[in-house]
Amino acid sequence: xxxxxxxxxxxxxxSGWRGLFLRLHFYxxxxxxxxxxxxxxxxxxxxxxxxxxxxxxxxxxxxxxxxNQASLADQVxxxxxxHPGGDLVAVRPAPExxxxxxxxxxxxxxxxxxxxxxxxxxxxAQVRGDLVAYGSxxxxxxxxxxxxxxxxxxxxxxxxxxxxxxxxxxxxxxxGGLVLWVSxxxxxRAEKAESARGxxxxxxxxxxxxxxxxxxxxxxxxxxxSAYAGENVSALRExxxxxxxxxxxxxxxxHAGHAGHGEAPTPAPARPESVDAMLASARAAGIxxxxxxxxxxxxxxxxxxxxxxxxxxxxxVDTVAVDGTTGQILGEVRFADYPLMxxxxxxxxxxxxxxxFGWPNQIALLLLGAGLVTMVVLGYRMWWQxxxxxxxxxxxxRPIPRGQWRKAPPALVAGLVVLAAAIGWFVPLFGISLLAxxxxxxxxxxxxxxxxxxxxxxxxx
Numbered sequence: 001x002x003x004x005x006x007x008x009x010x011x012x013x014x015s016g017w018r019g020l021f022l023r024l025h026f027y028x029x030x031x032x033x034x035x036x037x038x039x040x041x042x043x044x045x046x047x048x049x050x051x052x053x054x055x056x057x058x059x060x061x062x063x064x065x066x067x068n069q070a071s072l073a074d075q076v077x078x079x080x081x082x083h084p085g086g087d088l089v090a091v092r093p094a095p096e097x098x099x100x101x102x103x104x105x106x107x108x109x110x111x112x113x114x115x116x117x118x119x120x121x122x123x124x125a126q127v128r129g130d131l132v133a134y135g136s137x138x139x140x141x142x143x144x145x146x147x148x149x150x151x152x153x154x155x156x157x158x159x160x161x162x163x164x165x166x167x168x169x170x171x172x173x174x175x176g177g178l179v180l181w182v183s184x185x186x187x188x189r190a191e192k193a194e195s196a197r198g199x200x201x202x203x204x205x206x207x208x209x210x211x212x213x214x215x216x217x218x219x220x221x222x223x224x225x226s227a228y229a230g231e232n233v234s235a236l237r238e239x240x241x242x243x244x245x246x247x248x249x250x251x252x253x254x255h256a257g258h259a260g261h262g263e264a265p266t267p268a269p270a271r272p273e274s275v276d277a278m279l280a281s282a283r284a285a286g287i288x289x290x291x292x293x294x295x296x297x298x299x300x301x302x303x304x305x306x307x308x309x310x311x312x313x314x315x316x317v318d319t320v321a322v323d324g325t326t327g328q329i330l331g332e333v334r335f336a337d338y339p340l341m342x343x344x345x346x347x348x349x350x351x352x353x354x355x356x357f358g359w360p361n362q363i364a365l366l367l368l369g370a371g372l373v374t375m376v377v378l379g380y381r382m383w384w385q386x387x388x389x390x391x392x393x394x395x396x397x398r399p400i401p402r403g404q405w406r407k408a409p410p411a412l413v414a415g416l417v418v419l420a421a422a423i424g425w426f427v428p429l430f431g432i433s434l435l436a437x438x439x440x441x442x443x444x445x446x447x448x449x450x451x452x453x454x455x456x457x458x459x460x461x
Contacts (some may be wrong), residue, residue, distance in 0.1 A: 029376075036169075043150055046143070046353075047369070068123060069123055073274075073276055077272070078120055079103035087106045094122045114134050117132070137353070164229065168430035172430075184201070211371035221352040228428045237342070242340075278324070282306035303323055305321055318334050319333045
């Protein structure tokens with residue numbers, strides 16, 4: 001005799017292609033939501049660091065404005081006297097009155113891309129302190145910590161997988177949500193009443209619509225410096241001629257004429273006293289940004305490099321190579337001559353970091369981060385509201401039923417498979433995680449199907 005069971009609540013049925021997108025969006029949001037949430041929160045903190053650094057490190061970054069200014073050579077000598085154990089590698093003159101000059105050293109014990117920055121008062125040549133600076137942006141310890149928290153959760157290279165996973169799936173969640181938002185607007189007009197969960201769905205979709213373009217932008221720019229997809233992006237740009245041009249030195253082999261007349265004399269190492277002359281030669285060659293870095297030669301006889309490091313708008317990142325003996329310009333790279341895609345990559349990365357347009361850029365990132373956090377929280381609230389009403393304990397909502405791909409048009413399924421395979425190859429972490437999800441989901445489906453089948457018994461007569 002059959003036993004009648006009380007009906008339980010079930011998720012709404014979806015038909016055709018919408019069910020396929022609904023299931024993909026649901027699982028992508030549930031599984032990747034924590035990564036997006038952490039990336040958004042740490043990104044919001046990072047966007048606010050310029051003002052925080054100006055306040056925290058004001059003693060090192062600021063100095064009283066003086067009527068006279070010491071030469072760069074004297075400032076470098078003062079830094080060397082205060083830090084005799086390091087190797088001098090670069091100088092960043094004070095960009096504005098009231099700023100300090102940074103004299104940069106390498107030393108044992110520093111990490112990759114880290115340098116010791118000694119801050120010198122340009123008026124008095126007195127040292128005001130030293131800090132570890134990171135990367136070409138010259139990030140100080142606070143910003144470096146927040147940057148590593150955002151990129152790696154302070155776990156090093158293994159931690160980069162978290163941020164790459166978030167960037168790899170963010171665009172999938174965003175575009176899938178757009179498709180569902182459009183389809184739901186068509187059906188909402190026929191609804192007479194809206195449930196509590198319906199209101200959450202509507203708010204989730206509205207917030208997602210507002211942050212859509214920003215989410216796609218963060219995903220695309222974040223992948224450019226990710227561990228695995230970033231390599232493919234760099235290779236693609238190189239093959240298409242979109243890479244950032246490298247500085248090429250011509251006419252700098254001053255000892256070429258000694259061939260056949262014995263060995264050329266060993267070039268003398270660069271003298272820090274020449275830093276003023278090298279800057280003057282670069283200024284005459286059109287390096288006119290307020291913020292520049294004067295790089296000492298990596299080896300005796302090699303040219304000096306003077307590079308603009310102004311990442312705001314308009315972008316100034318021109319670089320010239322200067323002969324340390326004659327002051328002659330031996331090579332140059334101008335931002336105006338960058339390929340369009342190289343310019344877009346530069347602008348995209350700087351906007352992602354919040355430095356392209358100054359404080360308006362920071363405010364936009366703060367609002368975008370807040371929107372992403374709100375969207376993720378509302379998404380999990382929707383999941384909670386779909387839980388069975390008679391359940392006890394910690395029970396979440398049921399997933400979208402399996403088999404949605406069978407109800408979708410075959411051409412759509414085939415197209416999505418081909419597209420997923422291509423993107424998975426180019427963005428490996430997305431492909432691996434998607435494949436892992438499909439395998440786990442298949443195994444869970446097989447186990448559920450076996451449990452639902454009645455056990456057969458042999459009857460003998």
